[in-house]
Amino acid sequence: MTTPDFARLGVPASLTAALAPLGITDPTPIQAATLPDSLAGRDVLGRGRTGSGKTYAFLLPLVARLLETPRRRTARRPRSLVLAPTRELASQIADSLKPLEKAAGLRSAVVFGGVGQNPQVNALAGGVDVLIACPGRLLDLMGQGHADLGAIEITVIDEADHMADMGFLPMVRRILEATPRRGQRMLFSATLDSGVNKLVKEFLHDPVTHSADPATSPVGTMEHHVLEVDKETRFDVLRDLAAAPGRTIMFTRTKYGAKNLARKLSARGVDAVDLHGNLSQNARTRNLEAFGSGTATTMVCTDIAARGIHVDEVALVVHADPPVEHKAYLHRSGRTARAGESGTVITVQTPDQKRDVNDLMRKAGITPTYHQQVVSTSPVLTELAPGERVATHEPRQPE
Template identity: 70%
Template sequence: MTSYQPTAKNGGSSNALSSDAPANGFTKLGLPEGLVNALAPQGITSPTPIQAATLPDSLAGRDVLGRGRTGSGKTYAFMLPTAARLTGGRAAQARRPRSLVLAPTRELALQLAESFEPLSAETGLSSTTIFGGVGQNPQVKALQRGVDVLVACPGRLLDLIGQGHVDLSGIEILIIDEADHMADMGFLPMVRRILDQVPAHAQKMLFSATLDAGVGVLVNKYLENPVVHEADSAASPVAKMDHHVLTVDGDDRLSALTSICAAQGQTIVFTRTKHGAKRVAKQLRQRGVAGLELHGNLSQNARTRNLKAFHDGTATTLVATDIAARGIHVDDVALVVHADPPAEHKAYLHRSGRTARAGQAGTVITLASTQLQGEVRQLMKAAKIKPTVHSNGASDEVLHQLVPGERSFLAPAEIEDRLAIVTPLPQNGQRSKQQNSKGQSRNARGRSGGQRSGGQRGGQGSRGRGGQRNSSQRASAGGRPGNRRSSSPGSSRG
């Protein structure tokens, strides 16, 4: 895909802002004091570069095209002016939302809605979220009550429009988040159908980490005299992000991955396929790591539960497909592992963007076999990354150098009990009798295995790691001490 260089329509201007530009206070940018105070409890007291760049224009009602890397604060760059401009306006009417935020994935839609909650509490503005994979009745009832801010995925939104449950003729503000991802996922036809129903005079804001050719179609047709702002460009690697490539072959791949994920801290592991994510998560659990999966084959309830468990530290490793590479906000993720190198450099950048957020440092590790080294070199070159390559990637010395600290392993029964609350269920949220029977059988085997082979498990866990851990240390570790995270995405700057 060719790179889209934004050209402002009808003479619009383009402004670039360096990430090290001095931050101005929110109130100096024109934001109402009440909204500023609403963010203060989350530690958000000064704007990020993308927020400082866009807020004056978005508060003034201009169409805005904002480019900023993942984690740069784009969410509040559009949620804050939306709340400010809608406050004090007309009351929300049934089926006619006042503003619309389009998001490519369910997880992102949910996190955008959570980010709006403190602003909703301050202003009294209502919001709701609609997406597929769950029943539509609660969403329809919320729309009937009237909604100020509607956060939606394109597919379910068009479905509800077709049924007559949504009327976009009252939209005053339209936002498209992760606009380039919309293009990558083939959403552009659906997005255009939605935009065709939004009033031409509505304010429109597009935010993205990159601006590709597909985004240009939307910009040129639907935005009027847009102002283009760029900050924390995704085209450049983050200065505080260290990149490493570990050469691992055969069984060394899983051994290295297990050692990495058993260290203290939250880790996100990426695989190319849904089957791969399921398999790797299971393998990690079998080896004493509290890992869960996140991919499209899970029901929405299971995806939500697994992500929440990772947020709050119940699960210390999340094994995900690229569905989680965009918009998933988890505080203090210090490590991202590409268990499977991605197919193209944009995916690498967005996956890696799960760490080094909000000015924090992070480490990115790519596991690659000897045969894949050439492909990985080309990938890094395209991403403008110069990683440190470790030819002996499975050695304890290298692994402890990159991911220092003790390794903690849980017995199988401990992991079963710990993650039972997030065991994936069928779409209807109910287990069948056969599934319950199998689950009880597995639990019994897991408990029996844990009691029978606790000493053996300690021996297995210590192979290749200098025999550091024993079963009592694992039990007392309880996973990763002091590693509970806030589940609110608003605690990072959007």
């Protein structure tokens, strides 16, 4: 039994007991590094890639510190705040919080746009200990007088680099300005760009900086491959990879590209769903649940929609369209090899994309294995994605 590892770091026994049934007994490197400081109330800057276990690196100290000083809930005045860039990530943080929340007798609410605000307003009016929020909707609710951050004791900013990429930092700044200066603040980011660095300097007090051990970070446990294909054979190669057993995430550059590729795969017998900004929140949730439960084996998505998809056991990440920049490559690739598992990352390039992909890999610090003139019958496809394919067929309806 390895629970004492968490105990030695200072995590209360009731919280380690709540995580043990989920198989979470050994702290990950980022948890082991940050917990002693965060539990002591220090401001923390955590640099950990997706899949490094950073969600519990901030949820454990947040809940532990609320437990230390019980207070009555007050309408519209939460005690702690977790900011996340996307609805999906906010929902997944809320799911991770549930066992701890139950063990500690706390109450939480999640607020994000794209859905009606009334249930969120009612939850805040009832008083919550933990508020998990996307910046836009939270600012709306603050402006309407439904949320007051004057009693916030602990603030967490998750995936701050993604907030920067999405242009949310001005909103994050306004939110932080509404929280008490004396509160504890934790910021987690895979990279420290100038915008994120400015935020750290302005709002974190003498922060302790911790990075997850690079040797155990996900990109290190991945195999990277580049398949060169002709434009005519590109889709057939993607179809073969999507038909392989196990969960696959495919990335496209545009919303239309994601929708179109998912539709073409589905029409040929592959259980594929799409995820992009044009979907309603209900459709996004439905598609994520289908992929998480395994009823859909392939998810086709855009970069922004994929921020914070935390589904374990993704065997294969395929860049159907190579990303424009190396940061996007690393973020996309971080959807596989999560929490110490291994994974395969494939970039599909046409001859005219060769120079861009070479440049991308160099900037990402990746040395992939290159495969030339790949077609749907090439043996390399079954080497990279082994197993019996789902039976596919030509579309039953004209496209």
